[in-house]
Amino acid sequence: MAQAVPIETAPADVIVVGGGPAGCWAAWNARASGASVILIDKGYVGTSGAMAAGNNTTIDTARGTKERDFTVNQRINRGLGLVRRPLLESVLDRARINLDLLAQWGYAFPVDDDGRPYRGMLRGPDCLRFMRQRLIKAGVRVIDHCPAEELLLTQDGAVAGVCARYRNGRGLLEVRSAAVVLATGGCAFLSGAIGTNNLTGDGYLMAAEAGTTLASMEFSGQYGIAPSFSGVTKGIVYFWATFSEADGHEIVLPGDRQSVAKYLMKGPVFAILDKVSPRLQEGFRKGQPNIFVPFDRAGIDPFRERFQITLRHEGTVRGTGGIVIDERAATSVPGLFAAGDAVAREGMSGATSGGGGPNASWALATGSWAGEDAAAYARHVGAHQVSRPVRPSRVRPVEDGNSRKAEIKQVIEHIKSETLPLDRGFFRSEDSLNRNAMQLDALWKDETWRRPGDAYDAARIREAEALIATARWVTASALLRRESRGVHRRTDAPASDPALTTRIVSGGLDKPWATYDLMRDQAVRAAS
């Protein structure tokens, strides 16, 4: 069977790839700037991605207030030398403008006991459904269940559209545009953490094929605590937990509760949410039912009974690595913008997780900047955009009609075994990383599994390629950073080295590379 000819659809000024908070705000701002906009998602805009499956605590503080200063200083401390105050302040300012807009549009923010609207919590499915309606009403064309697989490029290397694949078997879709925003989220390596199944690093791969670089990929050793039967990695409840080993012996975890990893390597670990007051129990239940519905269904009362826990990999979803952008949202490739978890955000979150507030603010702010700047770029390209000849950025696979679902699944299981175990992703060493590099290199070079039988295979192969590429940049960066810092933990270099307070950039497809970003250090120093 030959490769099907892609369906072509009317072009748009701006295509936004990925409809989580970053993509929705990009689409809104591009549209509000006068651009025609297509928002395309692998899943369904409203239920797909990390935000949809949870609640996003957001930061709602005004510049110059005591509250703002507290958050900023806290972030700078936790960021371990990589957070840049001016960037952080401007992200929080912009995110707040979006919260103002939501309020103006009539979004039903909760009201606290004093009768004031509480805007520091965006409930995922509610908020994204609200945005979806808003976007459709504003004339944004939303295309669901159609993962983008590659970028279309002009002869001189500018991005000029995307090629995507309908999941319902309708084949490939080619859309031309003047600009593209990648808002494809992070990559959790199919760990089963809630909301992360579609987050396989596709945007990183597409961006790298177009010629951009990545940064801070080693700050991806982020794991979330979940009951061992469940994928719900909402870690905040464990602040009020007591942990114990199988024999009931209490585990004391000063500081980072992820340090439970040490005990999990030795044997089963249990938790009980025994420090939650009745008032807070009610708050949690009324706020975050998806934490408690699984317990109810499993017949466990987590406030009174011990339950077994595990750690699930969250990679760059709650870590900080991603595509390199400028101070707003432009990549180094003309016409290509990126936002949200798809982007490197060590300047905002540093070397630790940006979950619990910073990530949501980052998605809101960079999404908005990406939308505005993509629209401005589209105006600059003008009507000329549709007459530009384009080429695909990769060789498209040909389907031969024999499903190879099982074979491809095996490859994905192999990738998971290289990335997810605690002694691979959580604790790293030169030995473990070299082993990783070898295995991933062999998988990348092996062409035999890249033969799609059908459209389902083709989509999964593309995801597997993105997972491998992502894991290779993580490995190259983690090998280079010979120290421990935040969510990058080297057992062979457990201390932090003050001389290494510089971010690492990485890239390359057939030959992944990583290097310290000394030029950026100079630029930052010169600016301050």
Added chain:
Amino acid sequence: MIELVSAERCIQCDICVAACPDNVFDAVKDGVPVIARQDDCQTCFLCELFCPVDALYVSPLIDAIEGRSEADLAASGLLGSFRREMGWKNAKPYGTGADLSYRMFESGAIVP
């Protein structure tokens, strides 16, 4: 994982087919949607929010099959329990404002 589409309750609106982020269901002409790709389910419970008649059941187990009967699930009040707690009705959120999550930050021990 998704385990049940209740043929008895389902009104064949196909909302779940569209709303599932992982394309787990296939629509069936003149029929109830089928769980076509159970392996791809990410146990996010979101299809349950959108189903107008509580015809779906997502088990909390991510890598095992629970296999509870529909009668048992209905009797224990679990069909639609997530939707009710979230305050959704007819595929629309009505509970957004009733979110009491802010109590997490009342003591000042955690600041976002």
